[in-house]
Amino acid sequence: MASSSKPKRIYHVFLSFRGTDVRNNFLVHLYTALDMKGIYTYVDSEELRKGEKIGPALMKAIKESHMAVIIFSEDYASSSWCLEEVAKIMEYKEERDLMVFPVFYKVEPREVRTPRERYRDALVKHESKFGENSEKVKRWKKALFDAGSLSGWCLKDGDDSEHIQRIVKEITIHLGRTPLHVAKHLVGIDSRVVKLKLMLNLESNDDVLMVGLWGQGGIGKTTLAKAVYNDISREFEGSCFLANVREASQDCKGLVTLQEKLLSEILLRKQKLEVYSVDVGTNLVRERLCCKKILLTLDDVDDLRQLNALAGECKWFGNGSRIIFTTRDKHLLISHGINQDQVYEVQALDDNEAHELLSKHAFLTHQNLEIRIDLVKSVLNHAKGLPLALEVLGSFLCGRREHAWESALNKLSRIPNKTINDVLKISYDGLEENEKEIFLHISCFFKGWDSEYIKKVLKGCNFEIAIGLEILIERSLIRIEYDRLQMHDLIQLMGMDIVNQECRDDSSRRSKLWLYDDVLDVLSSDMEDCAVKAIVLKPPELKEICIDANAFTKMRRLRLLIVRNVHNSFEGPICLPSELRWFEWPGASWIPEFSSGPKKLVGLDMNECSMTVMPKQFKDFQQLKYLNFSKCESLIRTPDLSCTPNLEELNLENYKSLVEVHHSIAYHDKLHVLNLSGCSQLCVFPKVLKSKNLGVLDLDNCTKFERFPDIPHKLEGLKELGLEGTAIKELPVSIENLVSLEGIYLRNCKNLVSLPSSIYKLPNIESLVLDDCTNLIRFPKYEDSTNPHLKFGLQI
Template sequence: MSSPSPFSTPRWKYEVFLSFRGEDTRRGFTDHLYAALKRKGILTFRDDEELERGKSISPELLKAIEESRFAIVVFSRNYAFSTWCLDELAKIVRCMRETGLTVWPVFYDVDPSNVRKQTGTFGEAFSEHENRFTENIKKVEIWRDALREVTNLSGWHLQDRHESEFIQHIVEEMIEKLSSKSSSITKNFIGVESMVAKLIPSYLGFKNNVCMIGIYGMGGIGKTTLARVVYDKFHSRFEGSSFIANIREDSKKHGLHRLQQQLLADILEDKNIDIRNVYEGVDMIKKRICHRKVLLVIDDVNQLDQLEKLAGEQDWFGLGSWIIITTRDEHVLVQHGVLKRYKPELLNNDDASKLFCLKAFKMEQPKEGYVQLSHKVVEYSNGLPLALVTLGSFLVGRTTDEWKSALDGFKKTKGEIFDVLKISYDGLEEMWKEIFLDIACFFRGWKKDSVIQILENCGFDARIGISVLLEKSLLTINNYEALGMHDLLIEMGEKIIRLESGGKLGKQSRLWLVEDLLCVLENDMASEAIQAIALYQNENFKFEEFEEFLEVFSKMSNLRLLIIDGWRIPNALNFAPNNLKCLLYQGYFLKCLPSCFQPKELVHLNLCLSRCEYLWEGVKRLGKLKFIDLSFSKNLIRTPDFSEVPRLVQLKVVCCPNLVEIHPSIGQLSRLKWLELRDCQSLTNLPSMSVEMKSLMAIRLTSCSKISSLPKFTGIMKSLSELYMNWTAIEKLAPSSIKYLTALTLFDLSNCRNLEFLPCNMDNLRSLEKLIIFGCSRLKLLPSIPSTVRYINAQCCYSIKPSPALVKLSSSLQPYSQWFPYNESSGEVAFTILYLYLQGLLCRKTVNETSTKRKEDEGESITEFHIIIHGFEIPSWITHQSVGNSTSIELPSNWCNCKWMGFAICASVSTRKWKTIGVRARVIALGDTPQNNYVSKLLFGTMSCEDSIWLLYLSRDNWFATVGNGECSQIKVIFETDDSVPHVWECGVSLVYEQDVDEFSQTNAQCLIEKLRRN
């Protein structure tokens, strides 16, 4: 229910990735280096798991490398003995080439020449690897190349230096590099570079003092933007940092003790800090931070008390700390004794024109025909960044006549910023205006989808409305999908509401301040004009002040939205008007809703974090209720009777540990679409789901750890397309449990650790496209799967055996994820399944006529195959291999005889950040003359694993269907991806003949499979 300030997130998740040999340096040098980096606020990834030698490198670790700006590789005496470390190093080098990862080697107690030349202990290690990996010597060469490449980079050598000095030197250089890289964040803020240049010199003489500096000026001039740029650029130089935004607004809603809590949590990196009052917070800040060099930004201060409770004195902070304060009121800075004060200037004409044109024309200059008009708009904006952005967004795509009309409106406003900004508001349709006002008053910092759901339940077309507001720069959205709005626009919205009410609180359409609501109640001023109320907990008011005036609520006959956050008002809902559509009461503290609470128009009910044991007794008639959320209600024992809630669309009950009963009436709800019962760990079963549930689209029972069977379905579930049973106690699936799931497209059984068997016949799942059995470590066999399946994730299913069912699937899966733990034999797994598939083709050939005749008689035949397996080594049986994305093979004179079956084609593909990419394979036949050149049809695959082997089989029939009987002497294979980054590292091609398949018997295949399972 809180309204956090939205910030944009950096491109990288980590600033530094540490690679090291644990047994050499984990508890010594690397631990000290990690601590030093952390003290400077450098976000560093260090793997804390001491995994068994030989265990494959985890996906999380690979992902962390991809999400890091820098990698520091600590070479120590025994580094090369660890295949884990060498795999990690190979990945680092790959990211260095592919994503621009910067790598710095550190030579700790080892001679750099021994590492580079692989002599000494490094030579001993590689001798062991060559003996161990005799069948995969290419892997060893990759490791050798990675070592050579990294050791040729500039880095650090400890030699005879003191470790503490050595570490300090590394950290200082890292800070310099991070600062230079972060300079790119200013490129989207026109004019901010010059502001930073003027602001920062104020600090340079204060390295041994605590420096407070204030940034002040009118709203919209760029104070917060400037503070944010400085914070992003320099925070890594400090031992801790915090950016506390929207002080003026958030202190009213949540109290200063919450902001003190945020300050300490950020700087100390401790999310468990709990502050009960501001005096306790002051004492804790003084004691916990006084010896730390910190960077603290306190944004949008409007009262001296706020500064006194967050940064009361300089001696609260360690020497060298920077405290940056932004405010509209310079007098607050004077009162607090802030000597260094900076007032950002309005943008000069050139910068103002660039900023406006970027919004209006998506370039820095005006379009032809708009030059003079643009100059006039810039003139009226008077260099104020917010006005330039807002007006540019308002005018984008409009005709010159519309621009002239807008300019006429500017003249009438005489340059008042409120009136200039209101032009964009006045251009909105009435519904978009209502949405704007609701967001301005209630929903800043809320997730977009949650706001859309609430506003739609209030009767607004919110999805389109929010898009319109974003287009017009009246609203922003960050990388977390949280909505934001500039404080000037918030003030404009609030002012519009006050003007429309004629200055009478009881006539306002929205009430968002506790004191305003209390005034309305105490003075009996409520009217039908009030549409929405937000009552956030405020330490300056007590619930008793409301108790005797609650009857006044009944006069708010048009109240549609009521938000209550944390207030313990016993009778708060007794007088709620019948027309209430949305109730959001976080922390509701009674056992159930009062019996007199009968809002006939209620559509949306959210009682998260409540103390409810049950929602209501017996039956409650709520004929329009669509949404119920009881998540995190720890006392909840059972759900209510839904018999008189016929329009319920979504029920969300997440993390309710004492929930044991779902009322049977839920199985009769014909309009229910989404049923989410995640993390209800006492729940053992669900009631029967009947055919009446014709709208049900998704059931999520994730982490209901006592549920051991699927819900009982009594008839065909026509709409149920997604079923999530992951992390449950299911041991087996009976055929009867799935026979009615004919519309299911996604079935998630991941991490069902007790699951051993799937039904032998899954044909009833005739719409199934995705089957996720990731982490089902006891699952022994994958049965025949419907032909509709396009994706299976069987990663970490260590007990699954390759079978004909897998082979049958391979021609249709996209992608086909990991079947075995990653090891050096992954390519051989693909080889096994391919040859089992080819044996099946040969068996059919002896029974049927030729493939071409069979295709005519039976329609489409299964003559293509592809499989994707986690790994990066092309198997040795691919005869012609090349580095890069293309390879070719010279064809012998008799290559195309009657025993030739087709081509086996293979590629080693690496994706970035676990991104899904499309890969295409093109096979080209090259003849002696241009007339004899032919190109096969494109073959497609989709990769989502990070390192993958893609193995394809192009059949003889499909080849001839494309190239005819043309003669050719060479075959060339080219792999392409759907983005510009090179992903294909190696590829290869082989001719496949019947005798090859004959030699590879089923017995040999099983021997290989058993060998793989033992590995």
């Protein structure tokens, strides 16, 4: 994490030593061994810049090191510079989390701590020079005591080379806990780190806390997790960052390897701890770490087995421990027992942050290229705040001129960038078939459409839509905003590309079509083996199309057909395959015909159609649930719907010429919505209403509608009754059988003269709207004021 409050670490190790004791023997061999391991080590003879004062240079080097190794030799304490170094080292240990390890080279630790022998003699000389009560000497003594009390290496006898190998090995292990590389350019990270640290409640050591970072691929979960890890890891007894858990744990052996790494890093073992199976490793993690305050990050988890093997329960770890998971699957966190308020949703960068990150990657300071603002804005709009996309596109466009930017943007609008796409596609690859198909339908057709409408369409196409949408939301592939299905543009492009890759050269061999030219090409070709299952055609401008009456019958696999803003110049009815589940073509002048055999149609939407003849009855439509003939101007009566027993919604809104509703509608037990609002000529309606599940009945502005049907039996479904602007004179006494009714809307019913007293028997009524009912003289009296079902608090 980039922060001005933290020192810049340049050196891995700072070596503090007395040159006359060790420079030409032990020190040079230790330095060489460290250098061969790639450990950047500060030794004054190697790094001291010419002309600098020795004091400030050494102090600066200490500040810029991850670790200090103090070589306490026989004459170490005789040097005031060495004592000043150890004092500054111990000061930085407390203030800056500097790791400190002593090497007791041919001296005892107690000689340093007490001090004794040569250390005592040296300090006596310093006291005689600076004064017996000198604050400086007192500070040196305290630093020697503190440093001499640390765990380190005691080297008395034996081969120096063996000691050096052991020291270098342990230094390498400890340096493994040095800060992780986060990113080349960090933008917007500081505020996110602050929020996550608040969620981690680091001040409390009373319990163990598990926190999840959740978001779509490329959103910056790992970057944030690394930044927080670097910021807080030194507050724990042990820490471990397990990267790419999903990829590393493809099989049981992978999980075993992760368990071994976890144990080795936290326990700082010199040799790898052998784990023979996941079960053994699980027990080892639980037993060895239960008393340690640790920080553990599991990056990119996607399976409950990973969590159970590496961080199964809070009680596996000591109090004060913090466990962080990053994942694309929110439900995985919930399944592991993590509370909703402990799930941090990683958000995309805002506009200013996105512009800054793109600029850092695309525009180097030494370049003089100027790129048009509209091109920069197009890239930002394409990336939509996704850090991965901004980094990849910015680096790709770096140093390129405007024509290259234009070409790249044109290509990206058709074919996604492979690096970005591969990351995003990981979420798709982990889905089951049901969720994959729902995702592809939304990507290709339905982004930005009303969510309730899409649920009906896809459920009608035989998908398990409720669980499917929930999983896609949990995997950060889609979201619902203001009742509309949304997804990141790059995720949508990834979904479209999956379908295009089914066959780039032949659109008839793809499962889904959404481009006008592709649809026209398929319909006008000889399709022997057409793979198309869904067509949703919605060009931005009105298009003309001329297709043969039997063009669609060749598409035997077709399940979904929605055509909007397209006029078919062929006047006759179009024949559709009997396997079709959902058909929608607004403004058509015909009712479609179907291939022979039972029909599987679930939804038929012909709003704004100009047909003059409706089929007398819908035969063989046993599965039909949704019928929409709204805004049809010419038809006079509804068809016989007795052959559609599963009908749930019938929308006849603004059916301007409708005079008669067929009596079959009154007996549909599954009918939930009946919308007849705006049917100004409607006067013939069934005399009784027996639809048990009817929830909404809307007859608003049916200006010739005079008589509301009787309700012979209790109907528990209907909650809203819209009768505004009708010619109704009264409501039947049997209105009391609408036992679930919550609102009756009678505004502007000029002919209404009376209400039955039975309205007082409606147990759930809350609103009775009677505005502008000018002929309603009085309100009915209570016939039985002691009725226990009487609803008080009625809003009139």
